[in-house]
Amino acid sequence: MTVSFKRDFLAGMRQCVPVVVAAAPFGLLFGALAVDNGLTVGEAVLMSATIYAGASQMVGIDLFNGSAAPWLIVLSIFAVNFRHVLYSAAVGRRISHFSLWQKAVAFFLLIDPVYAETERRSEAGKSMTFAWYLGIGLPVYLSWVAEGYLGAVFGGLIENPEEFGIDFLLPLYFMALVLGFRSRKNWLPVVLASALGSIAGFHFIGSPWHVSIGAIIGIAVAAIIADTRPPQNMKASVGSEASR
Helix, strand or coil, rough: CCCHHHHHEEEEEEEHHHHHHHHHHHHHHHHHHHHHHHCCCCHHHHHHHHCCCCCCCCHHHHHHHCCCHHHHHHHHHHHHCCCCHHHHHHHHHCCCCCCCCHHHHHHHHHCCCHHHHHHHHHHHCCCHHHHHHHHHHHHHHHHHHHHHHHHHHHHHHCCCCHHCCCHHHHHHHHHHHCCCCCCCCCHHHHHHHHHHHHHHHHHHHHCCHHHHHHHHHHHHHHEEEEECCCCCCHHHHHHHHHHC
């Protein structure tokens, strides 16, 4: 392990600490709810290790308990996780210099806070190294799986964990991530359009489709109001060339 790899890896680990702390209640809650809905401890851990998406896992255990058709479970989880398609498109340009296997690892570890931190680091002009990405993504993943196990084993000691309202922290956490990008141009109209679209989708169609509907409407508004004009310095350069 080179000195630069170790330095970047440790830098990523330092940034992942608040993410691990914030995600801990969700991982524990999922493990408890999974067992409460009929899954074994092994199945709960396997779900955390493979799907690795809190909201989708919550939707999944509800559908498993209701004996829904397999295709409906897969489609519902995809609908909730549709935002990760958008994350991948955005992060893909940041990690284009990664090797193929590094990209595979990076996209597997790509979750909401990892996306947010990747964007912040890139916008700050700092180098995007695989060591840093691994440092922030791997500890979060391992802790998530461990939390699912602990919740599944010891969650039975707490009756009705939903009554504690821990699951309400999830939308609050997402809101904090969204607010982190409030300085971006056109942030407010895109967020408002996405929020209204999601609310309407939840009211008229239902969960989990409102997640994808809100995302699609937000993208559409962003595309419509995007400023496609070239920068002033570019126009000046073109005008100078034309006058020669």
